[in-house]
Amino acid sequence: MLTKKQLDLLTFIQKRVARDGVPPSFDEMKLALDLRSKSGIHRLITALEERGFIRRLAHRARAIEIVKLPETLGGEAAGFQPRVIDGDRPASRPAAAEHVVASAMELPVMGRIAAGVPIEAISHVSHHVAVPGAMLSGRGEHYALEVKGDSMIEAGINNGDIVVIRETEVADNGDIVVALVEDQEATLKKFYRRGGAIALEAANPAYETRVFPEDKVKVQGRLVGLIRTY
Known part of the structure; x- marks a missing residue:
């Protein structure tokens, strides 16, 4: 009780x-x-x-x-x-971006995303990962990224995790998004709109919130799932 x-x-x-x-x-x-x-x-x-x-x-x-x-x-x-699932990463497969495998979808892992200091924008497929179909919420394409860093640890996102992202260019305050900063750096952070500026907030007190002019930040997608490998 x-x-x-x-x-x-x-x-x-x-x-x-x-x-x-x-x-x-x-x-x-x-x-x-x-x-x-x-x-x-x-x-x-x-x-x-x-x-x-x-x-x-x-x-x-x-x-x-x-x-x-x-x-x-x-x-x-x-x-x-x-919706936090365990499992080993599958071997790389030279296939289309998404295709059905049993009850799962296979998504491209587009390299690494920084949960810390932003790193270079992600643009290539490193391998594929099988994701339960139920995790893919909403319309639009999905892709996956490997997390590098610990700035989102208090949101349950750890270094080495795989995050599942739904492509979108819009976000609500508090959403965890992939943000492209000044067209060259990609980072995984909480999104907040503050007047004419965008705040990208970490989930770790060791990292400061970064604030940019609105035209310097582009939302590339929103977090919809997490895969953890042990």
């Missing part, structure tokens, strides 16, 4: 994973539940873990998987699956 706060937190995590493919940060949980400190979130997370509803991944900051849901949210009978 869960308390109201425990159920509220589990519901919030589940909705954010379903929307973004990654769990929310502790700060986002604190704001969503209107708590004054992160210590309350730590207690709720521990309680959910002890009751078997979630699992925290060892040595992975802010990485949370939902193991099951209470019947009021659909439970295991509803076929819930966490």
